[in-house]
Amino acid sequence: MMAAVQPLESLPAPGRRQSFGRNHIAMDIDIETRAPRASHEMTIRGGLQQGDARIVVIMYGPGQEQIVAVFAEVLGKPYRLKGGIRDVTRDDQDWVIGVSAESAKAEIASRNRGLVVTINAHCTTLGMPPDVYLSAQTDYEWLYTEASFFRRDLTRFVSHTLGQLSHHETLMAKPRTYFISTTFPDVHAALPNIDILTVGSDAVEIRVDLLKEPLGNGRFSEIPSLSYVGEQLMLLRQRTELPIIFTTRCTKENGRFPMDNPDLFYEYLYRAIQWGVEYIDVELWLPETIRRRLYEQRGSSRIMSAFHDFSGTFKWPSQRAESIFLQSRRYADIVKMIAIINDHNENFELEYFRSKIKAEYPDSPPLSAVNMGETGQFSRTLNKVFTPITHPLLPIIAAPGQMSAAEINQALALVGQLPKKNIYGITSPSMRSAIPQAPFYEKCFNELGLPHHFAVVERQPKGLASIETWCNQRNFGGAYLNPAMSLTNLATSKGFFASLNNGNGPVLSEAARLIGMVDTIVVRPATSSSSASTPSSPPRQQNGDSVGAVGSTQSGLPPNTSLVFDNASWKGILSTLTRDLAPSAYFGCAAVVLASSADDAASALFALKALKVGKVYTVGFKTPPAFAKDLLIEPFNSLESIQRARTVNANGTESIRAGAGSPFVVVSALGPEKSNLVGMLVRLFGSPPRGAAGAGRENSRRVFLDLADGSGHGPRKGDPGLIAEQCGFAAYGAADVTAFTTVETLRLLVGQNVPYSFVRLASGRQFF
Ligand SMILES: O=C1C[C@@](O)(C(=O)O)C[C@@H](O)[C@@H]1O
Structure with a gap:
């Protein structure tokens, strides 16, 4: 039987099919991502575009x-x-x-x-x-x-x-998103704590109206100049990888930007688009001409329309509320509506409004709506799109009633919306010497106010019995597997996994299916109930079915709960490769992948496929047919073939890009015992022969990624990473990939964003 397959994001055409369970039924559900995307651009994968x-x-x-x-x-x-x-x-x-x-x-x-x-x-x-x-x-x-x-x-x-990477698409696919409203008069004050401040946030708001530009003699300018704002923004962006929301809140809506000259708003907001700010907050009271212009000129930025009502007379069940939504959505990628309320019942009125809007205007941009004041706090726990949050380290809260991510999670946990789960790190005896990860996960859960319990457990070298026992519990909340397990191995299940989904086996993400390796097991609660989008739930399900669900007769997991087998490490590789290079640096290029088995190579191949590399030369393994379908693959089987690769165009065309000729990126999953071989290849490709194709790219440092560098132990003799750097490569190691993979794992397991910088910080840089 085939596992139930479900794309969890926009993905390429399916490849190899994996057998799982008893009934041998294939369920390839081909569903488009719901996130908006520019029609003229081709989505490559989960936010990567040609641009x-x-x-x-x-x-x-x-x-x-x-x-x-x-x-x-x-x-x-x-x-x-x-x-x-x-x-x-x-x-x-x-x-x-x-x-x-x-x-x-x-x-x-x-x-x-x-x-x-x-x-x-x-x-x-x-x-x-x-x-x-x-x-x-x-x-x-x-x-x-x-x-x-x-x-x-x-x-x-x-x-x-340049439109090569879209945060918005990825964020809107998350079950819940938060942004932190920073209220610093000078962002310098935020920088030392930015890693901690942003735990749980998907974006950072810079309240431009709250910035205070010193004029000397203890005086401050009435509004900060564009020059000051530009520098402040630059500083913030240099320190956080999170998308920024640029807000010029007006005096009537709890801000400091004067309202007598709407053109001033245009000037600042348009400049923010030019500065490449990801989200621009555009207030609804601004003249329509200005809102339209900003919307039309927004490029890759996204417009968050903003409406605040502080009068205390706003009513969610009113014609006015609906018409405000309709006016807002004309020029918006997200509609934000926020009001002061007087009675707790008005929180329920807001929930009714939310579901009515969803039902009646299903194609509208997402609605982010909360109530202010203490009375409105309840709504802040229920809103799922870009909930504004604060943090105890901020000087002031940005609006009455704002809560931190931890407070929201604690509130949800108290009322049974975020039940305590057991989350496991499943390792094997070979990992005994690895540095324990439990303290790190505990730190994250603590920081996020999550009630979950984390434990590292060791599986038996053979068989699945122990894993199935941990997963088949009422309170099972998901697990990561380190090392990852092959689907072939997992498919030997004759027990719990095989029984899932009425005998079809667990749901497989496209990544897990194609890569053939599972490193994350995600619990997906029943979708019809509100629990489907609690923070602990995995990415939003694309249809209403509960594929992969536990039948009602099962003990252990609650009825209709699905288990999704996923792979997070390819994303770790992708994020590492695109940290210092835009995706276009890889489009059409040649790559080399070295590994001693297809299992070790598959995540890298998947990431390279997402980056649309032109050709992959392989060493040490046989490429699975699923990859051979979409990637141009050539095994290095002789010195001549290597020599050819150094001199020939990547995909046979004469264009400069494709003419990068000799491999631009080398990824090695070979262990230290093969360092010599890796070092030799890196030397070869680090210095392409004179006259080799690739003219014009001489300025580019090639990229070397060592997935098996035994990081944490410092550079070794014959370390391929060191050799690569000497040969002019930019070298990355397992530490980067592991930290980025952890970011992805936490998103999958608990639905929360823990920035890379926090992962590196909280792990003391020694875990990985
Ligand atoms: O629009 C909003 C929401 C907010 O007003 C709140 O109520 O949390 C806080 C503001 O900083 C932000 O721009």
Whole structure:
């Protein structure tokens, strides 16, 4: 029998089918992601897109030419400098072009907007603000500091503005999302604690109206200047990987932005779009012309329409409330409605309003609606889209009644909406020497106010009996498996797993099915009840069926509960590879994957497939047929084949991108005993022979990822990572992948976002 297969996100066509259970029934449910997406762009996977195909023109300040090379490297393109924007022609397609800000000024207004996309790269140490005319005219503007140059910030900026990575799509697929409303007058104060402040948050709001720009003599400007706001935003973005929400809250809605000049709002909010801020808060009272313009000009940013009613007379069951929603949704990607209430019953009225809107306007943008004040706190526990939260470390709360993520979870737990679960880290005897993870998970649960219990348990080397026993409990809340187990192994079940879903076996995510390895077991509660979207639930189910569910006759797990077998590690690999490079750096490139078995290689292959690499050379394993279908695979079986790979184009075309020729990325899952082989290949590919194809990409540092570097023990002799760095690669190790995988695991198991930086911080950097 086949396992029940269910795409948990937008995924490529199904490949290999996996047998599981007794009835041999295949259930491939092909469901489109519900998240909105731009029709002209092709979604590659869960938020990765081809993006803007125009020629990127970087405008640089005096003496700052080198920034063009960095942009080019991040984008994976060659670059050249030109005298002016007008000199850019179709022949520059796939190049990054640098033009001095000085020269660009004369031509920027008359540029061919269909051909070029302009980015004003301004180093703040040259002085602020940047040239105001260029700022106003450019498509995007990136502010950076020379002293502490943050490559990650640039990667994120271009991945977002050029539409290669969409946070929104991924976030809207989460069962619950939160954002922290920071209320600092100066973000410097937030930076030392930003990792802790943002635990549980999916985004960070910068309350621009609350920023206080010092003027000297203890005075502050009435509203912070764009120049000050730009620097504050830059600082925040350099320190958090989370999407930012840019808010200019007006005086009537509990903010400080004066309302006498709506154009001022436009000026700030449009600049935020140019700065590549992911979410722009646009108040509903603003003139429609302004709201429409911002919506039309939003590029890759998303508009959060905002309406607050502090009058105390607002009624959810009213024509007015509905018409406010309808007005808001015209120019919004998320509709936010917030009101002061007087009576607890009005929380129920809001819930009725929420479900009515969902039923009557199913294609509308998601609604984020809460009530303010203590009386309204109940609604903050029920809202599921971008619930605003606070944190005890913030100087003030942003609105009356705001709660922290921990308070919301504790409240949910108290009223039975977030029952205590047992969550397991299932290891094997081979992992005995590994550093214990239990303290880390306990720390996270504690920080998040989750009631769950975490335990690391060791499975027997053979058989599934112990795992099935842990999973077949009423309070089972999910598990990670380290090391991961193969589906083939799990499919030998004749017991609990095989009995799931009326004998069809557990639900398999597409990733687990294609990779053939399971590292996460997610419990999905029955969907019809409200429990389906409690924080402990896995990603939103795409249909109403309870596939993979435990039959009502089962003991252990509650009736109609599903178990989803998933794989988180491919996401860890993907996040590592795209931390310092935009996805486009990988599109069409050649890759090498080294592993001693297909099982060890599969997660990397899946990540590379998501990144649309052009070709994968393999060493040491036979590629599963499912991958061979979508990836161009060539095993290295002789020295000649390696030699060829060093000199031949990646996918046979002559374009510069594809002509990256010799492999751009090398991923190794080979253990330390094979270090010599890995080192040799890295040396070979680190220095492509003269004249090899790939002209123009010489500026790009190739990427080496060692998935088996036994991290935590420092560099070893013959360490392939060290050799890779000496050969000009950017080297990443298992520590990065493990931390990013943990982020994904926590999202899957408890539905909460724990930023990468917190994972690294809380683990003391020694777990991984
Ligand atoms: O719109 C909102 C919601 C909010 O007003 C609240 O009620 O929590 C807090 C604001 O910072 C945010 O912009």
